[in-house]
Amino acid sequence: MKICKNKKCAAKKVVVKKAAPKAAKPAAKAETKAVTFSVHAEKGKSVYLAGEFNGWDPAAKAMAYKARQGIYVATVKLAPGDYQYKFVIDGTWCADPENAQAVSNDQGTFNSIVTVK
Numbered sequence: 296m297k298i299c300k301n302k303k304c305a306a307k308k309v310v311v312k313k314a315a316p317k318a319a320k321p322a323a324k325a326e327t328k329a330v331t332f333s334v335h336a337e338k339g340k341s342v343y344l345a346g347e348f349n350g351w352d353p354a355a356k357a358m359a360y361k362a363r364q365g366i367y368v369a370t371v372k373l374a375p376g377d378y379q380y381k382f383v384i385d386g387t388w389c390a391d392p393e394n395a396q397a398v399s400n401d402q403g404t405f406n407s408i409v410t411v412k
Contacts, residue, residue: 327372328411334358334382334391335366342367345388346380346406353383379406 336342342358348371349355358367367382379398382389390397391407400406 327374329370330373330409330411331368331370332358332380332382332391332409333364333366333368334384334389334393336382336384338362338365340367341383341385343383344369344371344380345383347378348373348380353386353388358382373409373411375411377408377410379408381406 332344334342338360342360343353344356344358345351345353356369356371358369360367379400380391382391388404390405394407394409396408396410397405398408
């Protein structure tokens with residue numbers, strides 16, 4: 296601390312600024328994982344994937360035909376959790392025949408379930 300005894304040495308006013316409040320960190324987004332769905336169907340069929348992850352839109356996710364395996368596939372990114380889904384083959388809603396995990400729905404049929412961890 297400097298002590299001044301003459302008029303030329305004037306005390307400087309110290310301004311103390313408060314630190315700006317820290318911005319809240321955005322909630323961490325759950326990491327998504329690529330999940331591949333597949334179903335056996337004849338080539339030339341119209342095959343789509345519908346489920347909770349796309350608002351049950353029967354035309355939202357077209358599935359691609361893989362000739363070597365004779366299957367249709369689609370990959371979607373999903374956060375961890377359980378999701379109900381169905382395939383829409385030529386306009387007919389079908390549960391996944393190779394997935395034993397299913398729940399009944401309000402239509403009197405079953406929806407398949409995929410669990411993402």
